[in-house]
Amino acid sequence: MPRILVIEDEAAIRRVLVKILSEENKTYEVEEAEDGLAGVDMIKKEDYDLVLCDIKMPKMDGVEVLELTKKLKPEIPVVMISGHGDLDTAVNTMRLGAFDYISKPPDLNRLLNTVRNALDRKELVVENKLLKKKVSKNYEMVGDSPAIEQIKDMIEKVAPTDARVLITGPNGTGKELVAHWLHEKSERSVGPMIEVNCAAIPSELIESELFGHVKGAFTSAAKDRAGKFEAANGGTIFLDEIGDMSLSAQAKVLRALQENKIQRVGSDKDIKVDVRVVAATNKNLSKEIEEGKFREDLYHRLAVILIKVPALNERRDDIPILINFFADKIAQEQGTSKKSFSA
Incomplete structure (x- = not known):
């Protein structure tokens, strides 16, 4: 179940975003924060699949929230919410690692497409991390x-x-x-x-x-x-x-x-x-x-x-080491005793 955090100081816009996302997909678990400080605190404590964050907020602005999120949990995609006067800042946040930005008032199709794409990317990142751990281990x-x-x-x-x-x-x-x-x-x-x-x-x-x-x-x-x-x-x-x-x-x-x-x-x-x-x-x-x-x-x-x-024929000295490595690996995987080989 994808978890989405909406960080927006304007209560009316925040409620609209939560309502749209909750009704779009019943599997979305949508939470909200009224300012940047509260949002960062929630990001520290919980795991989210996506963060939607306003740019201009009191206490802590969206750019700082983005930078802290990328340091704390870089795998979380962050979509910035910009007002009409924030376009240059919104574009700049893309250079800082934001996944995308949407304008106020949010266009429904643009919002939903951006959310779907961001969640798709998060899923790819998670799958890749699991693969990377497997490769590193094996x-x-x-x-x-x-x-x-x-x-x-x-x-x-x-x-x-x-x-x-x-x-x-x-x-x-x-x-x-x-x-x-x-x-x-x-x-x-x-x-x-x-x-x-x-x-x-x-x-x-x-x-x-x-x-x-x-x-x-x-x-x-x-x-x-x-x-x-x-x-x-x-x-x-x-x-x-x-x-x-x-x-x-x-x-x-x-x-x-x-x-x-x-x-x-x-x-x-x-x-x-x-x-x-x-x-x-x-x-x-x-x-x-x-x-x-x-x-x-x-x-x-x-x-x-x-x-x-x-190619292996250019490094024949490694052949005994490779044989020993794979004999160990096969024995561990199959729970059998290691077989010995003569040169």
Whole structure:
């Protein structure tokens, strides 16, 4: 049951918002606070899936509430409520991490669409956190060969920065693992890590998947939907097998990297995003560029740091360690004694 907190000092508007949300979806549990101080106190004590917060309030304004919420519980999306004279401030709150803003008096459709999109994003963030815990618990970078030690050392140096990273190597070498380590050892680890397998998504759907869409953008677009870049805001997006991405999608990714903003399919509204991009491929992108299948300008934007993960036949010293690791893992999972292997 989604929990929504409405922070608004004008009682009439607060009651209208609570009434609209409660009647729109009976599963919404809507609570209210009459000022910023009371709202922050409730956020400290309770877990909410969404906060709607007025900008101009006595005691503590909405900008301060937003900043404190992002420090206390960064996974909670915050939608700002702005008066006619607050538009510049509302836009600025997007740069500070607000999910979106709505104007007073609230337009019903805009309000409900924004709430649905914000709750969708919160659900994605929660799912991603669970996945991240699972990955962190169950996987390790196994090996002590010079090649693996070099990768570990590079991760330690690169992870704390916001530099984009391109990971190359054959299938099954652990490119995804490197991406997870880069995220988990960075300051963005408190935010989401969103994975996109570009090879698994049909070319006609990849742009909608990455950037979202608005209602009516295409036949099956029944409602507005946030994309993966929005879901990754404040964290990392991992574009796996980016060499399989269509040229039109590559152009939009390039714009997102250049300008830190995206547009949903069917919309001309810019949406600011704060995302670190990590990409991976098993292809020779230099060859793909020569053949006109991959944009050279996008390659240079992505490959600020290049990490090559070697195939197992290039690090044979790790084979006994890997065998021992997986023998331990299988024994633990199946509750059996560990099997021994001879070299």
